[in-house]
Amino acid sequence: MANVLVCIKRVPETSGQILLTDDEQAVDARHVGWTVSAHEECAIELATQVAGATGGTSTVLTVGSSDAVEQLRGALAVGCDSAVLIEADTATYGPADVAAAIGDVVSAHEANGTTYDLVLLGNDAADTGDFQVGVRLAALLGRPVVTGISACAVADGVIVARGEGPEGTEVFELPPPAVVAVMEGGVSPRYPSIPGRMKAKRAPIETVSPQREPAGHGRVRWKLPPQQPSSVEILGTGPEAAPAVVDLLEELGVLSR
Amino acid sequence: MTAAGVGVLVETDGHGATLVSREALTFARELAGGQPVHAVVVGPLDADVEDALLPQLGEQGVAMLHHATADGLGAYSAAAWAAAAVDVVTRASVRALLAAGTPRGNEVMAHAAVRLGVAMAANVVAADGVDPLVVSRQVVGGTVLEEMRLDDAVAVLSVAGHALDPAPAASPTEPEVTAFTPTLSEADLVARVVRTEVGAPDExxxxxxxxxxxxxxxxxxxxxxxxxxxxxxxxxxxxxxxxxxxxxxxxxxxxxxxxxxxxxxxxxxxxxxxxxxxxxxxxxxxxxxxxxxxxxxxxxxxxxxxxxxxxxxxxxxxxxxxxxxxxxxx
The missing domain is CATH 3.40.50.1220 (TPP-binding domain)
Structure with missing residues (x-):
């Protein structure tokens, strides 16, 4: 039996045009909506798979404002058993602060008898892209950690994690409890069912307050790279453009290879 | 910041240093501002890879190659690689430690930052100011840049792939090679690659x-x-x-x-x-x-x-x- 904790983050949906807030500290999400990153959608799927396969539980957790309940309910709708909101104004949080807040909850739950054999996170947040919360959390908890993992299972009391390395699929075998940061690509996140959504709507959310003041981040400001005006040269329309394309490839010297 | 060198974790493939590691070396040389650049390579090196690597490091103006070897370093483990990199921070008294912004580079730098008790900036594209160090780094998947201040005693960062070209140094060097055995604990080797499955080629x-x-x-x-x-x-x-x-x-x-x-x-x-x-x-x-x-x-x-x-x-x-x-x- 493996109890799994999966940590997610409410982030702006950024598939369209990106605007920044007036204080240049974040993406202005007023008109674009919110989501969780693709890595975390896969982490949620892995959490429910591991819990299901081992007869354990899956708990979803986030550090954020009360609005992040929307993302917690989204995870409950696709199979997580329970949810925890660490309610905080994360504008002043750095990655070490997020890790500390999660670590405190893991320790508190452990003191109450719930041990998380596996803690899953996304490899990097889709907005702040820090690539380190999982490693910092593991250090605080004194647990082994691997990042960049696309598939994960628990068999015979060992966590088997797989990720793409420079020479092929790398396999790690970790003794629980351990921390694993997940990358998109190994599993397909499921869609919520209607009964799943109904159940998620009514599910209780455990809400806790962070135990310490954040140390902060080094962010000075966010800025958008300058937009270049279009200078595209249309070589033609349809298959008749093929000679012009090959002329260009010859000119660029890529045809001789 | 007081004058001191910059350390770079270098990843290798069959042709010596990877392209993105050479980009990171160029970034390090510019950041070092004339102070020495120290390269760190962890684990066994094939003779032909080392033969290719040394001239590449020389072209980048590297002063010294610190080659970490120890039992257990044959398989990749981020914690062990970070232990080796942090040892070089002390051995060479560098004021910045960096790697290419690859999965391994980011993972090892995160471990190194934890060990050094400092912040880490992922996917840096430029240094905007040196004293205090302010970097620009990619956030929101590279569509937004963050100006981030790194004012710890040692700056730890990864350099985003292809943010710059790996330009040769004005005066190439002949890097001194020093082998060392990093201080490893048993815990550093728990999360290591136990096997690599070579299936369909990974592009x-x-x-x-x-x-x-x-x-x-x-x-x-x-x-x-x-x-x-x-x-x-x-x-x-x-x-x-x-x-x-x-x-x-x-x-x-x-x-x-x-x-x-x-x-x-x-x-x-x-x-x-x-x-x-x-x-x-x-x-x-x-x-x-x-x-x-x-x-x-x-x-x-x-x-x-x-x-x-x-x-x-x-x-x-x-x-x-x-x-x-x-x-x-x-």
Whole structure:
């Protein structure tokens, strides 16, 4: 039996045009909506798979404002058993602060008898892209950690994690409890069912307050790279453009290879 | 900051230092401002890799190669690699430690930052100021830049792939090689690679260093719609890269994905076919030197941001290009 904790983050949906807030500290999400990153959608799927396969539980957790309940309910709708909101104004949080807040909850739950054999996170947040919360959390908890993992299972009391390395699929075998940061690509996140959504709507959310003041981040400001005006040269329309394309490839010297 | 050198974790492949590691060395040399650059390589090195590596490090102006060897370093473990890198921070009294912004580079720098009790800046593209150190780094998948202040005693950062070219130093060096045994604990080796399964070739490494990339998006139409695109890729000696929708639909494997959650590419030419050019995809391909878009929609972002474009159906245009290439080659 493996109890799994999966940590997610409410982030702006950024598939369209990106605007920044007036204080240049974040993406202005007023008109674009919110989501969780693709890595975390896969982490949620892995959490429910591991819990299901081992007869354990899956708990979803986030550090954020009360609005992040929307993302917690989204995870409950696709199979997580329970949810925890660490309610905080994360504008002043750095990655070490997020890790500390999660670590405190893991320790508190452990003191109450719930041990998380596996803690899953996304490899990097889709907005702040820090690539380190999982490693910092593991250090605080004194647990082994691997990042960049696309598939994960628990068999015979060992966590088997797989990720793409420079020479092929790398396999790690970790003794629980351990921390694993997940990358998109190994599993397909499921869609919520209607009964799943109904159940998620009514599910209780455990809400806790962070135990310490954040140390902060080094962010000075966010800025958008300058937009270049279009200078595209249309070589033609349809298959008749093929000679012009090959002329260009010859000119660029890529045809001789 | 007081004057002191900069340490760089260097990743190797069969040809010596990887392209992105050489980019990181160039970044380090500029950051060091005349102070020595120390390269760190962890684990056993084949003789031919070392032979290729040393001149590359010399070209980058590296003063010293610190080669960490120990039992247990034969297999990758981020904690052990970080232990070695942190040892070099002390041995060489460097004021900054960096790596390429690869999965391993980011993972090892995160461990190193924890050990040093400092912040870490991922995917840095430029140093905006030196005292205090302020860097610009990629956030939101590379579509936004963050100015971040790093005022710890040791700055730990990763350098985003293809943010700069690996330029040779004005005066090349002959790096001194020093082998050392890092201080490892048993815990450093728990999360290590126990085996590597070589299955279908993983193109993600090849994509990152390819000089020609042919891209395919939703316009391919189905899993069967890639034949002509693969032919064009082969005719150009390039690598195929695809958009996220293509991997999400299961048409092509995830390791071929270019974009925010896939590979970052910087080829001489990128030929995106049937790719509209969502921001997430643009984040992965904007470092291409020339972009030739093939798309039915002249208003698609990929077309308006490209250098060249052909308007029309890729299933008609790509076979015609393939035929024309074959005809000219006789």
């Amino acid at each position: 993600s490494a090849a994509l990152g260093s390819a000089r020609v990339v042919v891209g395919a998006g939703r316009g391919a139409g189905s899993a069967d719609g890639f034949k002509d695109l693969v032919s064009l890729t082969e005719l150009l000696g390039g690598v195929l890269g695809v958009s996220r929708v293509v991997t999400s639909l299961g048409w092509r494997p995830h390791h071929e994905q270019v974009g925010q959650t896939g590979s970052r590419i910087a080829p001489d030419i990128y030929i995106p076919c049937g790719i509209s050019g969502a921001i997430q995809h643009w984040a992965g391909c904007s470092s291409a030197k020339t972009i030739l878009a093939i798309n039915t929609d002249p208003e698609a972002p990929m077309v308006t941001r490209a250098h060249y474009a052909v308007i029309g159906d890729l299933h008609e245009i790509v076979p015609a290009i393939n035929d024309e290439i074959r005809r000219r080659r006789g």
